[in-house]
Amino acid sequence: MKRIAIAAAVTLFTAGCDRGILDPVGPVAAAEKQILINSTAIMLAIIIPTMIATVAFAWWFRRGNSKATYRPDWEYSGAIEMVVWAIPALTIMLLGGIAWIGSHDLEPSKPLASKVAPLKVDVVSLDWKWLFIYPDQGIATVNQLVVPAGTPVSFRLTSATVWNVFWVPQMGTMIYTMPRMATRLNLQADRQGSFNGLSGHFSGDGFPGMQFKVQSLPPDQFAMWAQGASGSGLKLDGAGYAELSKPSSYVKPMTYGAVAPALFDAIVANRAPPNPVPPPQHNQPVPGSKA
Amino acid sequence: MTLFGRLTWGAVPFNEPIPLITSLVVILALAGVAAWITKIRGWPYLWNEYITSTDHKRIGIMYIVLALVMLVRGFADAIMMRAQQSLAIGASQGYLPPEHYNQIFSAHGTIMIFFVAMPFVIGFMNFVVPLQLGVRDVAFPTLNNVSFWLTASGALLVNLSLVLGEFARTGWLGFPPLSEKAFSPGVGVDYYLVALQISGIGTVLTGVNFVTTILKTRAPGMSYLRMPVFCWTSLASNLLIIAAFPVLTVTLALLMLDRYLGFHFFTNDGGGNSMLYMNLIWVWGHPEVYILVLPAFGIYSEVVSTFSGKPLFGYRSMVFATLAICIISFMVWLHHFFTMGSGADVNAIFGIASMIIGVPTGVKIYNWLFTMYGGRVRFTVPMHYAIGFMLTFVIGGLTGILLAIPPVDFIVHNSLFLVAHFHQVIIGGVVFAVMAGYTYWFPKAFGFTLDERLGKAVFWCWFIGFHLAFMPLYVLGFWGATRRMQHISDPTWAPWLNVAFVGSAIIGIGIVLTVVQLLYSIRTRDQRRDVTGDPWDGRTLEWLTLSPPPHYNFAVLPDVHGEEAYWTRKQTAIKEDRLIDEPHYQPIEMPLNTPVGVICAFFASVCGFAVIWYIWWLAILGLIGAFAALVWYAWRDEHEHIIPIEEVRANARERRRIRMEHLHELSQSV
Numbered sequence: 031m032k033r034i035a036i037a038a039a040v041t042l043f044t045a046g047c048d049r050g051i052l053d054p055v056g057p058v059a060a061a062e063k064q065i066l067i068n069s070t071a072i073m074l075a076i077i078i079p080t081m082i083a084t085v086a087f088a089w090w091f092r093r094g095n096s097k098a099t100y101r102p103d104w105e106y107s108g109a110i111e112m113v114v115w116a117i118p119a120l121t122i123m124l125l126g127g128i129a130w131i132g133s134h135d136l137e138p139s140k141p142l143a144s145k146v147a148p149l150k151v152d153v154v155s156l157d158w159k160w161l162f163i164y165p166d167q168g169i170a171t172v173n174q175l176v177v178p179a180g181t182p183v184s185f186r187l188t189s190a191t192v193w194n195v196f197w198v199p200q201m202g203t204m205i206y207t208m209p210r211m212a213t214r215l216n217l218q219a220d221r222q223g224s225f226n227g228l229s230g231h232f233s234g235d236g237f238p239g240m241q242f243k244v245q246s247l248p249p250d251q252f253a254m255w256a257q258g259a260s261g262s263g264l265k266l267d268g269a270g271y272a273e274l275s276k277p278s279s280y281v282k283p284m285t286y287g288a289v290a291p292a293l294f295d296a297i298v299a300n301r302a303p304p305n306p307v308p309p310p311q312h313n314q315p316v317p318g319s320k321a
Numbered sequence: 322m323t324l325f326g327r328l329t330w331g332a333v334p335f336n337e338p339i340p341l342i343t344s345l346v347v348i349l350a351l352a353g354v355a356a357w358i359t360k361i362r363g364w365p366y367l368w369n370e371y372i373t374s375t376d377h378k379r380i381g382i383m384y385i386v387l388a389l390v391m392l393v394r395g396f397a398d399a400i401m402m403r404a405q406q407s408l409a410i411g412a413s414q415g416y417l418p419p420e421h422y423n424q425i426f427s428a429h430g431t432i433m434i435f436f437v438a439m440p441f442v443i444g445f446m447n448f449v450v451p452l453q454l455g456v457r458d459v460a461f462p463t464l465n466n467v468s469f470w471l472t473a474s475g476a477l478l479v480n481l482s483l484v485l486g487e488f489a490r491t492g493w494l495g496f497p498p499l500s501e502k503a504f505s506p507g508v509g510v511d512y513y514l515v516a517l518q519i520s521g522i523g524t525v526l527t528g529v530n531f532v533t534t535i536l537k538t539r540a541p542g543m544s545y546l547r548m549p550v551f552c553w554t555s556l557a558s559n560l561l562i563i564a565a566f567p568v569l570t571v572t573l574a575l576l577m578l579d580r581y582l583g584f585h586f587f588t589n590d591g592g593g594n595s596m597l598y599m600n601l602i603w604v605w606g607h608p609e610v611y612i613l614v615l616p617a618f619g620i621y622s623e624v625v626s627t628f629s630g631k632p633l634f635g636y637r638s639m640v641f642a643t644l645a646i647c648i649i650s651f652m653v654w655l656h657h658f659f660t661m662g663s664g665a666d667v668n669a670i671f672g673i674a675s676m677i678i679g680v681p682t683g684v685k686i687y688n689w690l691f692t693m694y695g696g697r698v699r700f701t702v703p704m705h706y707a708i709g710f711m712l713t714f715v716i717g718g719l720t721g722i723l724l725a726i727p728p729v730d731f732i733v734h735n736s737l738f739l740v741a742h743f744h745q746v747i748i749g750g751v752v753f754a755v756m757a758g759y760t761y762w763f764p765k766a767f768g769f770t771l772d773e774r775l776g777k778a779v780f781w782c783w784f785i786g787f788h789l790a791f792m793p794l795y796v797l798g799f800w801g802a803t804r805r806m807q808h809i810s811d812p813t814w815a816p817w818l819n820v821a822f823v824g825s826a827i828i829g830i831g832i833v834l835t836v837v838q839l840l841y842s843i844r845t846r847d848q849r850r851d852v853t854g855d856p857w858d859g860r861t862l863e864w865l866t867l868s869p870p871p872h873y874n875f876a877v878l879p880d881v882h883g884e885e886a887y888w889t890r891k892q893t894a895i896k897e898d899r900l901i902d903e904p905h906y907q908p909i910e911m912p913l914n915t916p917v918g919v920i921c922a923f924f925a926s927v928c929g930f931a932v933i934w935y936i937w938w939l940a941i942l943g944l945i946g947a948f949a950a951l952v953w954y955a956w957r958d959e960h961e962h963i964i965p966i967e968e969v970r971a972n973a974r975e976r977r978r979i980r981m982e983h984l985h986e987l988s989q990s991v
Contacts, residue, residue, distance in 0.1 A: 050801035051732040062732045069726055073719045080686065084711045087690055088704075091629070093697040101695035105632040110691060115638075118683030125722060126673040132728035133669035138662055192499040193595065195660060195735060199801030203731040206661050208596065209498060209589040213662040230660075230735045232492055232805040234499060235419040241810060300590060 050199040055221040055246070058136060058202030065132050069125055076121055138203050139214040141184065148182040148216070151175065152294040155187075155194035155207040155229065157277040158236030163266075163289055169259040170266050172274065173242040174283035178252035179222045185215040188298045190275060195230030198244050204230050212298050219246040236279030243283065262287035268303045275303075326935030327508065332486045339421065343397075344484040373914040375462035376872050377447045380469050382766055384444030385759070387473055389835075391436040394480065396832055398429035403790070403822040411812045422807040423490035424509065428479065430493025431513060434609070435520060436476045438747065441755040442616040443472075443527055446555045448762060450531060452863035452870065453549045455540025455879045455886065460533035462912040463954070468523040468530065470922030475520025478929050482512040486933070489513035492805065494602050495576065497587035497595045502580050508933050510580065514573050515929040519922075521570050528562030531555060540862070542881035546640070549861045550633060553640050554619030557647035561608045561615075564651065569605040572598060596661065603654035611650040614746065615643060617754030618685055621707050624757050625689045627857050628704040629696030632885055635688045642681035642688075649678050659730045668727040675725035679718060686711060701857070702776035706757035709784045713749030717742060720795070738798025741791045748787050756783065756835075764851040768868045772845070775838035782831025790824025793817035853983040854976075860888035867976055873911055873964060876973035877904040895988045900977055909964040917954040921947045 054060040091098045141148065152163040163170045175198075177183050187196055189207040197204035201217045219225070229240040247255060264270065266286040271293065296302040334340040358364055371379050405422055409415025417425065447465065451458055459465050482488040486508040491500040500510045535556045539548070548556075576598065578584040585591030587598045626633040633639060655663065655671035689711060698704065720742040723729045733739060756779070764770045794802075797817050802809075809818065842849065855864040865887045866875055883889045894900050928943025930936075 050799050052799050059732065062728045065726060066723065066729045066732070069723055069729065070719065073722060077715045077719055080690070080715055081712055084690055084693075084708060087693045088698050088700075088708050091693055091696050091698050093630075093699050098697075099695060100630070100697050102631055104695045105634055105636065105692075107691075110687075111635055111638055114635075114684050114687035114691075115680070117687070118680040121683075122673075122676045122680055122722075125726065126676055129672040129676065129726045129728075130669045132726060133672060134665040136728040136731065137665040137668075138660075138731070139664075192504055193496060195803075197801070197803070199732065203728075204660050204734060205731075206658070208661075210594070211596070215662075226801060226811075228801070228803060230803045232423075232499075234504065235423065235490070238419070238806045238808040238810070 051202075053200055054202065055200045055223065055225060056202060056218040057142065057220065058217050059200060060202075061132075061136055062202050065128060069128060072121065072124060076117060136203065138205050138216065140216060142182040142216045142218055144182045144218070146181045148184040149178060151177075151183055151185050153185050153187040153196055153207065154294065154297055155189040155191070155196070155233070155240075156275055157191045158229075158233060158240040158279040159274075159281040160196075160227070160229075160240065160242045161190075161274065163294055164256065165289075165294070167256045167260065168289055169256060169262075170286040170289045171259070172284040172286075173281050174245065174285075175227060175242060176245045176247060176252060176255055177219055178249040179246045180218070180220050181249060181252075182216055182218045185217070186294060187213045187215060188294065190297050190302065192233050193231050194233045194240065196227070197230040198225055198227040200225045201244065206231065210298060210300055212294075219244065222246050222248060236277060239279030239281070259285045260287050266290060266293065272303045324936075326931070326937070328485070328934040328936065332508075332934075333484065337421070339417075340483055347480070347483070369914060372919055373466070373916045375458070375466050375912045375914060377451050377459050377462065377465060378766065378870065378874075380465050381444045381446075381448030383469055384440040384447060384472070387469075387476060388437050388440035388444060388755070391432055391440070391476055393832065395429055395432040395437050396829060398425045398432065400822075400825050400829055401425055402429065403818075403825045405807065406809060407815070407818045407822045409807065410809045410815050410818070414808060417807065419807045420487075420490060423805070424488045426805055427489045427492050427495075427509075427513070428482075431489070431517070432476075432479060433747075434493065434613075435517060436472070436479065438613045438751050438755075439524065440472060440476075442558070442613055442751070443468075443524070445620065445755065445758050445762070446527075446531055446558070446616060448766060449758075449863060450534065450552055450555050451538075452765075452866070452874055453552050453861050454535065454538065455543055455862045455865075455875060455881060456534075456538045457873045457875065457878075457909070458912065459530050460538055461530050463915050463917060464526050464530055466915065466918035467921055468526040468918075470918040471523030471526070471925060472520045474922040474926040474929070475516040475523070477926055478512060478516040478519070478933070481930070482509065486512065494606065495573075496602075497576060497579070497598050498589050498593075500576060500580075501588050503588070510576075511933040514577050514580070515933050518570065518573055518577075519925050519929050521566055521573075524562055525566045525570070528559045528566065531559040532563060535559070540875075540878045540881050540886075543886065546637065547881055547884050547886065549619075550622040550636065550639050550643070551616070551619035551861075554615040554617075554622075554643050557643050558612045558615045561612045561647060561650065565605045565608040565612065568601060572601040572605065575601075599658055599661070600654070603657045604651075607654040607657065608650045610746075611646055613751045615646065617751045618643070620754040620758040620761070621689060621710060623861065624703040624707045624761055625692045627761075627859050628699045628701055628707075629693045630699075630858070631692055631696040632860070632888075633688065634691040634694070635684075636884060638684060639688055642684045645681040646678055649674060649681075653678065653725075656725055656730070659727045660734045665727075672725050672727045672730075676722055679722050679725075682718060686715060701760075702771070702773060702780060703757035703761040705777060705780045705784075706753040706760075709780065710749055710753040710757075713745060713753070713784075713787070717745030717749050721746060733798055735803055736798035737794040737802045737804060740804050741794035741798060744787075744791050744794075748783070748791075753783065756780070761857065762863070764856045765854075765863055765868050765870070767846075768851055769842065769846040769849045770851060770856055771842045772838050772849075775834055775841060779831045779834045779838060782827050782834060786824045786827030786829075786831060788824065789827060790821050793821045793824075852979060854979070855887075855891075855983065858987075860885045862886045865890070867972075867979075871972055873909045873969075876906060876909075876969050876976070891984070891987075894980075894984050898984075898988065900981060900984075903974075903977070906966055906970045906973060908966045909969055910961045911964060913959060913962055915954065915957075917950055920950040924950060 054063050150165050154161040159173050161172055162175050187207045189209045194207045195204050196207055201219055205213050205215045223246055225244040227242040227244050262285045264286045266289045405415045405417045489509040495513055575586040579586050585593040587593050587595045622633050653675040656675045659668050760771055760776050851868040854868045924943045924946030928940050931939035
């Protein structure tokens with residue numbers, strides 16, 4: 031019985047090790063997983079002995095144990111103090127170095143080193159779905175991000191409503207989408223396949239349905255897909271965007287064959303049609319005139 | 322504009338069975354308790370001994386009762402969330418629609434932090450700090466009463482949202498723009514804001530009170546470096562309160578200006594910037610973690626030292642570590658949003674600053690470890706919690722440092738990994754501590770100990786329940802599960818979510834057993850009387866006086882020599898087989914009871930309620946009422962009452978007789 035339980039636990043655990051952030055599909059996610067594992071190992075080397083010592087000290091020095099020496103007044107040892115300050119300090123120095131180097135290597139806005147020119151994608155979080163605009167291809171998709179495998183993807187991200195987090199666990203770094211601001215992110219999927227994406231920041235009632243799929247295709251297939259998409263009849267113009275912005279959740283993937291120019295910038299500037307339009311500002315100085 | 326603002330019959334959830342039935346049950350339970358108190362004619366006692374009391378011990382007990390009651394509410398929210406996430410998988414939507422589920426997780430966080438953890442630690446500071454310092458009360462006893470009632474007023478408003486209207490659906494920190502009028506037009510966010518503003522005032526007053534108490538009122542000879550570590554951690558915690566809570570007040574006030582008067586601090590339009598709120602709220606929010614956990618560290622220090630029969634190892638190191646944490650905790654808030662894109666330098670600097678807190682914290686763990694070394698460890702209930710804490714907290718520390726490494730945070734931020742981490746440090750750190758403190762100081766408060774066997778059962782429920790409830794969340798976090806999901810799309814998550822549900826149910830059994838333990842211990846209190854005032858062979862001054870202590874704590878303020886004031890005294894007395902010479906007794910002046918706290922809080926609640934519902938005439942009335950109560954109090958003629966010398970002397974002599982007997986027993990057992 032016990033053996034079955036252990037076997038079941040082991041299976042469950044190992045089955046759990048090849049998913050999500052533990053199964054990276056690109057260089058960013060792989061590097062981050064490596065840092066996660068290295069740092070955990072470094073800390074466990076300190077923590078496991080500490081845990082064993084906790085139980086061992088408590089048990090050996092239990093009141094009933096006549097073999098243990100009672101030292102009722104022992105309350106200070108310079109040598110031990112030195113060691114107990116040194117152990118965490120040295121660990122943190124090591125981990126601090128990892129953090130410093132890792133933060134710089136994996137800074138989200140830093141373009142990925144690659145011979146292939148990056149694909150540009152503009153991401154907009156809406157209530158409650160994801161809009162992906164491909165400015166160079168002139169197409170857009172909803173809740174479906176198609177990328178060419180092995181090609182860096184350079185994202186600009188914003189939100190047309192409240193905050194969200196753009197997160198594809200298997201591709202690595204997540205980042206906030208914030209209204210009136212654009213963040214930057216660079217990711218890459220080397221493996222072909224379909225990966226889950228979601229919002230990692232609560233954004234209201236439709237939040238759990240704010241999921242999307244990432245399709246990583248071979249580059250030639252991606253080109254074909256993009257071409258096919260531009261033949262799609264749906265247009266993301268003012269009216270189309272106003273329709274899309276209406277709150278909805280668990281939205282099926284859609285493709286737009288044409289996108290109004292500079293839509294992303296308009297959304298960042300809050301000039302896109304459906305949003306709460308700023309009230310007319312009568313007292314604003316005319317540009318160029320003296321206020 | 323109607324007479325009752327936005328308040329209509331529509332505010333009562335007639336068509337939502339869950340809140341409706343819950344409200345009815347709560348109202349019936351309250352009515353039942355009130356009827357029972359009336360039946361046993363308990364109101365005058367409650368009014369005189371608790372509600373209007375300025376005695377720090379009574380106020381401490383009221384804080385802890387508030388915390389325990391709200392723990393039940395917060396736990397009910399928790400188990401409902403776990404049930405929803407176990408049920409709402411794949412095709413099923415579970416039993417809670419999003420608009421209800423979102424209120425529940427927001428209420429759970431708000432209640433557990435502001436109305437469970439805070440009252441718990443403030444309750445212990447109230448009860449313990451003046452006793453440990455060897456003084457008769459806090460610096461401002463009436464203010465202390467006001468603080469408590471303002472906290473209770475906030476708790477009342479949060480619970481009222483169950484019956485009238487709704488609670489916030491924005492999470493426990495109310496991030497804009499979601500919490501702005503454009504996206505949350507209902508009263509939920511207003512309940513949240515107003516309740517926290519009122520209780521926040523109470524908390525700041527507590528901070529002022531305790532910093533003054535610890536800095537200015539200590540027994541003769543109690544220099545800073547002779548204070549028990551719990552007093553040090555309380556000092557650090559209250560310094561943080563004074564520095565951090567005003568930031569919270571201002572942040573919430575700015576959001577209120579946005580919502581009520583159409584300002585644009587955090588809105589999407591008109592030049593508002595929601596990033597500002599994120600920064601401000603965490604400038605308060607991160608120190609808040611240490612406001613809770615530092616007193617918890619203090620409790621563990623007292624418990625480990627007492628039950629190891631040794632002084633705390635490396636006392637000065639502990640004090641230094643406490644103050645280091647106190648200061649550094651203000652420089653790390655940005656680690657809550659590394660994924661905002663602040664740039665590599667900013668992220669790295671805040672990440673490293675966050676890790677540096679791990680150094681003094683690690684030192685504390687080792688110092689507790691070496692306090693046990695060479696000791697005679699008694700495995701009492703508080704010691705169970707202390708050892709359970711050390712084992713649990715180091716793992717929570719590990720995951721915390723992982724979160725502080727920006728590139729790791731990039732893949733686990735906001736996920737269930739984070740949820741597991743902060744529950745590990747808050748349950749493993751703060752909850753275990755308050756449960757240890759509850760068992761440890763209960764006999765001092767009520768004169769009898771709690772049942773040991775049931776206490777251990779409660780511990781194992783918390784310990785096992787916690788691990789079952791939260792270890793699966795680490796795994797799900799790795800799988801890419803984020804927090805606050807009303808519905809789970811991936812059916813393969815179900816086994817882990819079910820394990821988590823079982824874990825939270827076990828914690829539930831622990832909470833039920835806590836109530837059983839209390840009732841059983843009250844019934845059998847005659848067999849478990851603490852006649853000596855020193856049931857655990859304690860080392861600090863609270864064990865010098867009676868259990869429960871008289872209102873004035875000490876007939877004469879004790880003279881302190883050395884670090885462990887009571888232990889030194891006890892050992893000298895055992896060696897010399899006599900107590901110190903009988904001191905010269907004097908009549909004692911003590912502050913009078915006052916209803917000003919409860920009256921003020923009543924009007925504050927009225928005002929808050931009126932603001933939430935836009936009933937402006939009532940809000941003005943409430944404000945005037947609260948102000949008038951303070952003015953009335955300021956004009957009082959009598960400030961104090963005198964305890965006559967005969968009473969002081971008689972009590973003190975009786976106490977000396979008991980202590981002498983107890984010391985004889987001790988010296989024979991050595």
